[in-house]
Amino acid sequence: MIESTRLTKRYGDTVAVDNLTFTVEPGKVTGFLGPNGAGKSTTLRMILGLNTPTSGSVTVDGVPFSHRPRGLRHVGALLDAQDVHGGRSARAHLTALARGNRIPPARVDEVLQEVGLAKAARRRIGGFSLGMKQRLGIAGALLGDPPVLLFDEPLNGLDPEGVLWVRGLFRRLASEGRTVFVSSHMMAEMEHTADRLIVIGQGRLIADESLQGFSARHASLGVTVDTPDLAALEAVLTAEGASVRRKGDQRGRVTGLTAARIGELAHRHRIMLHELATHTSSLESAFMSLTADSVEYLAGEAR
Numbered sequence: 001m002i003e004s005t006r007l008t009k010r011y012g013d014t015v016a017v018d019n020l021t022f023t024v025e026p027g028k029v030t031g032f033l034g035p036n037g038a039g040k041s042t043t044l045r046m047i048l049g050l051n052t053p054t055s056g057s058v059t060v061d062g063v064p065f066s067h068r069p070r071g072l073r074h075v076g077a078l079l080d081a082q083d084v085h086g087g088r089s090a091r092a093h094l095t096a097l098a099r100g101n102r103i104p105p106a107r108v109d110e111v112l113q114e115v116g117l118a119k120a121a122r123r124r125i126g127g128f129s130l131g132m133k134q135r136l137g138i139a140g141a142l143l144g145d146p147p148v149l150l151f152d153e154p155l156n157g158l159d160p161e162g163v164l165w166v167r168g169l170f171r172r173l174a175s176e177g178r179t180v181f182v183s184s185h186m187m188a189e190m191e192h193t194a195d196r197l198i199v200i201g202q203g204r205l206i207a208d209e210s211l212q213g214f215s216a217r218h219a220s221l222g223v224t225v226d227t228p229d230l231a232a233l234e235a236v237l238t239a240e241g242a243s244v245r246r247k248g249d250q251r252g253r254v255t256g257l258t259a260a261r262i263g264e265l266a267h268r269h270r271i272m273l274h275e276l277a278t279h280t281s282s283l284e285s286a287f288m289s290l291t292a293d294s295v296e297y298l299a300g301e302a303r
Contacts, residue, residue: 006056016042018203024181029174031194032183035291039203040183072101076141077150081133086126111139130157148179187287201291223254226275233271
């Protein structure tokens with residue numbers, strides 16, 4: 001379990017993480033979401049003791065991570081797949097990590113096999129693609145067989161097969177009772193992976209809830225209607241408390257009433273319908289809308 005209590009990090013006048021309180025529970029994949037520059041990486045680095053909080057605290061299973069010797073047995077982490085010595089082989093890199101954490105050497109070949117790099121074990125890392133480096137970083141995180149795992153943008157550079165493999169890996173790790181915390185700026189990917197979401201913007205907590213709860217609260221429900229008498233239908237639906245947004249002479253988007261209720265009202269008032277379709281906005285759209293005020297840089301903004 002990871003527990004953050006009023007966690008804050010300042011760099012001069014800049015507040016990177018602002019009074020952040022949350023809990024990451026075992027047995028679930030928790031997505032850590034926010035636009036670029038939201039403070040996700042800084043938060044992960046404070047969890048791992050790489051950055052010192054300005055105020056507040058964060059613990060792993062009740063203890064600051066920096067207090068634990070042989071850390072890879074407690075927490076496995078992938079923060080930056082590119083941050084490796086390019087002149088070493090994959091096996092040499094993992095062997096050095098294993099030796100420093102008193103992990104049996106045999107474990108190195110086990111994790112290389114698990115992440116699909118067994119045949120590349122003797123190759124220099126400098127010749128690896130980004131996807132291969134991501135797999136190597138995941139191998140390093142798994143090396144100590146830890147109960148807590150942190151991943152920062154683990155899907156960068158992976159091909160479709162790799163993405164599916166990582167999804168399955170995270171689900172398996174969570175099913176084994178481990179704490180799995182995955183940082184990303186892609187809501188669409190977390191929709192397929194996470195059980196719970198922690199969303200931040202400009203270092204502050206925006207949402208902390210289950211994926212289902214987030215979907216129910218933030219993905220808006222609407223009904224598309226197509227009718228030759230849109231004005232009459234709009235008057236009827238508005239009187240019932242609905243909102244109608246026109247999309248042409250005959251089409252509109254209705255919110256506030258179910259498709260079944262709209263159909264009943266149209267039938268009662270003898271209004272012909274050519275189309276009546278329920279739909280929801282995507283979670284990606286909901287996430288973008290929720291974090292719009294927290295995006296640091298916008299394409300096309302004034303210089």
